[in-house]
Amino acid sequence: xxxxxxxxxxxxxxxxxxxxxxxxxxxxxxxxxxxxxxxxxxxxxxxxxxxxxxxxxxxxxxxxxxxxxxxxxxxxxxxxxxxxxxxxxxxxxxxxxxxxxxxxxxxxxxxxxxxxxxxxxxxxxxxxxxxxxxxxxxxxxxxxxxxxxxxxxxxxxxxxxxxxxxxxxxxxxxxxxxxxxxxxxxxxxxxxxxxxxxxxxxxxxxxxxxxxxxxxxxxxxxxxxxxxxxxxxxxxxxxxxxxxxxxxxxxxxxxxxxxxxxxxxxxxxxxxxxxxxxxxxxxxxxxxxxxxxxxxxxxxxxxxxxxxxxxxxxxxxxxxxxxxxxxxxxxxxxxxxxxxxxx
Amino acid sequence: xxxxxxxxxxxxxxxxxxxxxxxxxxxxxxxxxxxxxxxxxxxxxxxxxxxxxxxxxxxxxxxxxxxxxxxxxxxxxxxxxxxxxxxxxxxxxxxxxxxxxxxxxxxxxxxxxxxxxxxxxxxxxxxxxxxxxxxxxxxxxxxxxxxxxxxxxxxxxxxxxxxxxxxxxxxxxxxxxxxxxxxxxxxxxxxxxxxxxxxxxxxxxxxxxxxxxxxxxxxxxxxxxxxxxxxxxxxxxxxxxxxxxxxxxxxxxxxxxxxxxxxxxxxxxx
Numbered sequence: 057x058x059x060x061x062x063x064x065x066x067x068x069x070x071x072x073x074x075x076x077x078x079x080x081x082x083x084x085x086x087x088x089x090x091x092x093x094x095x096x097x098x099x100x101x102x103x104x105x106x107x108x109x110x111x112x113x114x115x116x117x118x119x120x121x122x123x124x125x126x127x128x129x130x131x132x133x134x135x136x137x138x139x140x141x142x143x144x145x146x147x148x149x150x151x152x153x154x155x156x157x158x159x160x161x162x163x164x165x166x167x168x169x170x171x172x173x174x175x176x177x178x179x180x181x182x183x184x185x186x187x188x189x190x191x192x193x194x195x196x197x198x199x200x201x202x203x204x205x206x207x208x209x210x211x212x213x214x215x216x217x218x219x220x221x222x223x224x225x226x227x228x229x230x231x232x233x234x235x236x237x238x239x240x241x242x243x244x245x246x247x248x249x250x251x252x253x254x255x256x257x258x259x260x261x262x263x264x265x266x267x268x269x270x271x272x273x274x275x276x277x278x279x280x281x282x283x284x285x286x287x288x289x290x291x292x293x294x295x296x297x298x299x300x301x302x303x304x305x306x307x308x309x310x311x312x313x314x315x316x317x318x319x320x321x322x323x324x325x326x327x328x329x330x331x332x333x334x335x336x337x338x339x340x341x342x343x344x345x346x347x348x349x350x351x352x353x354x355x356x357x358x359x360x361x362x363x364x365x366x367x368x369x370x371x372x373x374x375x376x377x378x379x380x381x382x383x384x385x386x387x388x389x390x391x392x393x394x395x396x397x398x399x
Numbered sequence: 400x401x402x403x404x405x406x407x408x409x410x411x412x413x414x415x416x417x418x419x420x421x422x423x424x425x426x427x428x429x430x431x432x433x434x435x436x437x438x439x440x441x442x443x444x445x446x447x448x449x450x451x452x453x454x455x456x457x458x459x460x461x462x463x464x465x466x467x468x469x470x471x472x473x474x475x476x477x478x479x480x481x482x483x484x485x486x487x488x489x490x491x492x493x494x495x496x497x498x499x500x501x502x503x504x505x506x507x508x509x510x511x512x513x514x515x516x517x518x519x520x521x522x523x524x525x526x527x528x529x530x531x532x533x534x535x536x537x538x539x540x541x542x543x544x545x546x547x548x549x550x551x552x553x554x555x556x557x558x559x560x561x562x563x564x565x566x567x568x569x570x571x572x573x574x575x576x577x578x579x580x581x582x583x584x585x586x587x588x589x590x591x592x593x594x595x596x597x598x599x600x601x602x603x604x605x606x607x608x609x610x611x612x613x614x615x616x617x618x619x620x621x622x623x624x625x626x627x628x629x630x631x632x633x634x635x636x637x638x639x640x641x642x643x644x645x646x647x648x649x650x651x652x653x654x655x656x657x658x659x660x661x662x663x664x665x666x667x668x669x
Contacts, residue, residue, distance in 0.1 A: 061649060083483070083484050103413075106411075106413060106415045109415060109417070110415065120555065120593065122589065123418075123420065123555045124555045126417045126418055126419070127419070127552075127554060127555050129415065129417055130409060130417045130419060130502050133409075133411055133417070133502055134498075134499070134502050134503045134504045135504065137411070137412070137502075137503065222457075222458055223458055224458065225458045225459055225461070225462035226457075226458050226461035226462040226465060228462065229461070229462035229463075229465040229466045230465055232466070233465055233466065233468075233469040236469070236473075237469075240473070240515050240518055241518055241519075243515060244515055244516045244517075244518045244519045245519060246546075247516055247519055247542045247543075247545075247546055248519075252519075305546060309546075319500065319548055322546060322547070322548055323548055326506060326508035326509060326512060326547070327508050329508065329511075329512060330507070330508040330511050330512070333511065333515070
């Protein structure tokens with residue numbers, strides 16, 4: 057096709073400018089709303105630019121013009137053909153009481169695997185420390201955990217919480233951010249088909265096992281439970297939920313027994329993964345507050361049985377939350393989402 | 400959707416095919432550096448602001464610094480890409496945009512996933528894993544892009560009227576052979592036409608030897624495509640040959656007397 061490029065540009069440029077300004081206006085708003093007349097105009101301009109792109113296909117000149125028109129058309133195409141809801145309609149109450157527990161149950165198998173990997177690590181770590189107590193220096197990379205458990209308990213009880221007084225807020229912030237970073241790593245390693253996440257969960261389990269057996273052997277079980285349960289009752293499940301999200305991602309990548317293409321599988325799990333991660337963040341914020349303001353205080357200031365009871369209560373509530381909330385009432389047509397389910 | 404050397408093609412239900420130019424590694428890395436600088440500078444400024452508070456309320460100030468540092472470093476890209484539709488400050492500066500692989504607008508969960516998997520892409524240092532993945536991937540995707548079904552594209556600049564930069568055509572001996580002109584328009588690739596135009600526009604930037612060599616090669620390319628008769632090319636330098644060819648490709652015919660009444664003069668380039 058031979059066209060007069062100069063005339064073509066002179067005639068069409070006002071339409072391109074109009075479409076560009078319309079798209080730029082849409083870009084500036086996170087939740088844009090168009091009137092019916094604007095939508096019709098957008099569609100008209102999109103079709104017109106599409107036609108211009110087609111006309112330029114047969115012309116050997118102006119590759120830049122073609123690239124520009126294509127980029128304009130593709131932006132308009134995205135706005136027009138998007139069928140998914142762009143607005144982030146987030147109802148925190150519905151999400152907390154329905155979406156999160158329901159999503160958790162729908163992918164419970166992934167949680168089981170994450171828990172199993174951690175438990176296996178704990179058993180391994182505990183067994184190693186029982187067989188060879190000297191391995192503690194290798195398995196525990198943190199200097200504060202290298203100390204003899206009985207010595208540490210005497211020191212903590214002698215301080216009566218004075219060593220953490222005035223540092224609770226910063227401690228809380230540190231625990232929250234540190235644990236959230238670990239959770240992000242656990243999730244992100246799902247990109248290795250979940251293998252990296254399982255290894256990280258196993259390693260986390262090893263640390264737990266070593267510390268637990270070390271304190272139990274030293275006869276400091278009450279201190280251990282009082283120290284770990286209040287925040288660990290929420291923190292450890294939070295890390296496991298992060299592992300659950302990573303396994304959902306890994307499972308989608310593997311696509312075993314699925315007839316759907318990879319892109320479709322990944323598209324489906326997006327909202328599930330984000331639900332998990334938001335839930336993990338919330339759990340870790342709570343665990344961080346408890347760890348800084350409660351877990352670090354010991355006897356005689358705070359009896360161990362109070363701390364243990366607090367931890368048990370948290371755990372029971374967490375189990376009830378995940379197992380009972382968000383269940384459809386009898387006769388309701390609400391169903392547990394089956395898409396992208398980890399089975 | 401297909402991918403080609405530096406871009407992807409999207410076929411719409413309307414039967415139109417678009418191609419998007421993918422962002423190169425260097426450009427993406429530069430945009431990331433800018434973003435890192437923005438995050439670093441804002442955190443440093445924030446910490447300075449908090450110095451008086453640290454003296455009065457050390458615990459409160461330290462916790463605020465820890466939390467805000469974490470939120471800014473983790474949430475910077477997520478928030479900006481969400482509100483600016485796939486762009487951060489660095490990406491805006493380098494005209495890049497994150498897009499859904501199918502050309503659709505980004506969803507919030509895609510932004511979250513691509514930005515959280517960044518921690519693996521950044522391993523072990525300076526995005527080595529992500530860089531290698533981009534290099535291997537047909538669509539220049541790092542792991543985060545792969546998991547989130549996104550691509551990073553380069554936004555083309557708005558095209559200005561380039562015709563104004565050409566001098567008005569005085570006489571073009573090639574125009575006496577409209578059938579050959581039509582064949583030339585048909586056979587020349589868009590890239591070659593633009594390259595020839597660009598060479599003419601930048602002719603004064605080249606040293607003499609390089610300019611002669613460049614126009615010689617471009618003229619040879621045009622000659623191989625279409626053979627104009629000797630009377631149309633007699634005495635033309637390579638550069639003038641290219642100028643005539645570009646005139647045919649880019650500029651419409653100048654209205655004038657009928658071709659039959661026009662007798663081309665020898666030794667006249669224009």
